[in-house]
Amino acid sequence: MITVDEALARCFALVSPLGTETVSLRHAAGRVLAHPAIARRDQPPFAASAMDGYALQGDPAPGDSFTLIGEAGAGHAFRGQVGPGQAVRIFTGAPIPDGATRVVIQEDVDRHADRITLRAGADSGPHIRPLGQDFRAGAMLTPRRLRPHDLALVAAMNLPEVTVTRRPVVAIIATGDELVMPGEDPGPDQIIASNAFALAAMAEAEGAEARLLPIARDTEAELFTVLSMTEGADLIVTIGGASVGDHDLVGRVAESMGMERAFYKIAMRPGKPLMAGRLRGVPMLGLPGNPVSSIVCGHLFLLPMIRALLGLGEHPPATRRAELACDLGPTGPRSHYMRARLSPGTGLPRITPFDRQDSALITILTEADSLLIRPAGDGPIAAGTEVDFLPI
Numbered sequence: 001m002i003t004v005d006e007a008l009a010r011c012f013a014l015v016s017p018l019g020t021e022t023v024s025l026r027h028a029a030g031r032v033l034a035h036p037a038i039a040r041r042d043q044p045p046f047a048a049s050a051m052d053g054y055a056l057q058g059d060p061a062p063g064d065s066f067t068l069i070g071e072a073g074a075g076h077a078f079r080g081q082v083g084p085g086q087a088v089r090i091f092t093g094a095p096i097p098d099g100a101t102r103v104v105i106q107e108d109v110d111r112h113a114d115r116i117t118l119r120a121g122a123d124s125g126p127h128i129r130p131l132g133q134d135f136r137a138g139a140m141l142t143p144r145r146l147r148p149h150d151l152a153l154v155a156a157m158n159l160p161e162v163t164v165t166r167r168p169v170v171a172i173i174a175t176g177d178e179l180v181m182p183g184e185d186p187g188p189d190q191i192i193a194s195n196a197f198a199l200a201a202m203a204e205a206e207g208a209e210a211r212l213l214p215i216a217r218d219t220e221a222e223l224f225t226v227l228s229m230t231e232g233a234d235l236i237v238t239i240g241g242a243s244v245g246d247h248d249l250v251g252r253v254a255e256s257m258g259m260e261r262a263f264y265k266i267a268m269r270p271g272k273p274l275m276a277g278r279l280r281g282v283p284m285l286g287l288p289g290n291p292v293s294s295i296v297c298g299h300l301f302l303l304p305m306i307r308a309l310l311g312l313g314e315h316p317p318a319t320r321r322a323e324l325a326c327d328l329g330p331t332g333p334r335s336h337y338m339r340a341r342l343s344p345g346t347g348l349p350r351i352t353p354f355d356r357q358d359s360a361l362i363t364i365l366t367e368a369d370s371l372l373i374r375p376a377g378d379g380p381i382a383a384g385t386e387v388d389f390l391p392i
C-alpha cells in the first residue's frame with residue numbers, strides 16, 4: 001500500500017491541463033482563465049471627478065467666488081477651458097475640464113444663480129481620480145479561477161470574452177447488482193445508488209461537467225459496455241467493485257480493456273481499495289463503493305485532479321490546523337480521515353471527531369464539516385493537541 005501523498009502524486013502524473021475555449025463574460029464566472037486578460041484601455045480613461053460639485057482652478061480660500069461657465073456630467077464632458085475665477089458644475093464620473101485642478105463638493109459652496117462662493121471649513125479635495133489610477137492599457141489579470149469581481153475587472157478592460165480552460169468532462173459509473181436509482185422500486189436485496197450524486201455535485205462545483213452513466217451490474221460484459229460509453233471523457237470515475245470480493249470486477253475488466261494501472265490500494269482509511277490508471281488514454285479513478293470512502297476519496301483525489309485538468313496546478317487539498325477537543329487512541333497502519341465537527345476555540349478552532357466512523361454512514365457525513373487527519377502509525381493523542389483537518 002502506498003501513502004496518500006504518493007497516490008496523489010501518481011494521480012497528478014495521469015492528468016495535464018486541458019485545451020482552451022473562448023466564452024462570453026456572462027458565462028465566465030467560475031471558469032479558469034487560461035491566458036492573461038490584457039486591458040485595452042486606461043481606467044479611468046480620463047481624469048474624472050470623484051464627487052458632485054464644482055470644478056475650478058487653484059486653491060480657493062473661504063469667501064472666494066467663481067462664475068459658472070458650463071456643466072460636465074458622466075458621459076458628457078465640458079469642452080471648454082476653465083480659467084481663474086471660473087467654475088464648471090460637475091458630477092461624479094464626469095471628465096475634469098481642461099484648466100480645472102480641483103473639485104469643490106457642492107455641500108461646501110453657496111450658490112446664487114451662476115455664482116458660487118466657497119464656505120468656511122471646506123475640505124481640501126481635490127476629488128479628482130487621475131487618468132489610469134485603477135489600471136493602464138496593457139495591465140494584466142493573470143490566470144486564475146474567475147470570481148465575480150474578476151469579471152468586473154475584465155469588463156472594465158473592455159474585453160467582452162475570455163479564454164478559459166475547457167471544462168473537464170467527468171464520466172461517473174456506479175457499479176453493483178444491489179444498486180437502483182433514487183425513485184425506483186428497490187428489490188429486497190437492493191439499496192439506492194447514492195454516491196454518484198455527491199461526486200457529480202462535487203465535480204461540478206469544482207468546474208467540471210459530470211456525466212452519470214448507467215449503473216453497471218456486476219458482470220464483466222456490463223462493466224465492459226458501460227466503460228466503453230466513456231467516449232469524450234477527460235476523467236473516468238468508477239464507484240465500487242474495487243475490493244477483493246468475487247464480484248469486485250472493475251480492475252479486472254478495466255485491465256482487460258487495456259488500463260495501465262498507476263496504483264491499487266493506499267494506506268488510507270477510508271479509501272483503502274482506491275485504484276488509478278489510464279484507460280485507452282483517459283485517466284481513470286476507481287473509488288471504493290462505501291459512500292463515505294468514495295466521497296472522502298473525491299475530496300482527496302478527484303477534486304485535485306479536476307483542478308489540475310483545469311490548469312490550476314498540482315496541489316494537495318489545503319489543510320488547516322485545529323485543537324483536538326478530546327483524547328484519541330492510536331491509529332493503525334493507514335492514515336485516518338475522521339469525520340468531525342468544528343467549534344469555535346480561543347485561538348484555533350476546536351475539532352471533535354464523531355464516535356462512529358464506519359465508512360457506510362452517510363448521516364454522519366452530513367453532520368460533519370471537516371475531516372480530522374491522523375497520520376498512519378500515530379500514537380494516542382490528548383485533548384488540546386494541534387491537528388490537521390480538511391474542511392468539507
Ligand SMILES: Nc1nc2c(c(=O)[nH]1)N[C@H]1C(S)=C(S)[C@@H](COP(=O)(O)OP(=O)(O)OC[C@H]3O[C@@H](n4cnc5c(N)ncnc54)[C@H](O)[C@@H]3O)O[C@H]1N2
Pocket residue numbers: 174175176178179191192193194195196239240241242243244245248270271272273287288289290291293359
Ligand atoms: N475481505 C475484505 N473485504 C473488504 C476489504 C478488504 O480489504 N478485505 N476492504 C473493505 C473496504 S475498506 C472497503 S472501502 C470496501 C470497498 O469495496 P468495493 O470498492 O469493492 O465496493 P463494493 O463492495 O462495491 O461496495 C461497498 C459498499 O458500498 C455500497 N455501494 C457501492 N456503490 C454504491 C453507490 N454507488 N451508492 C451507495 N452505496 C454504494 C455497497 O452496496 C456496499 O455496501 O470493501 C471492504 N471489504
Ligand code: MOO
Pocket residue numbers: 268269270271272273288290293359
Ligand atoms: O477503506 Mo474502506 O474505505 O474503510 O471503507
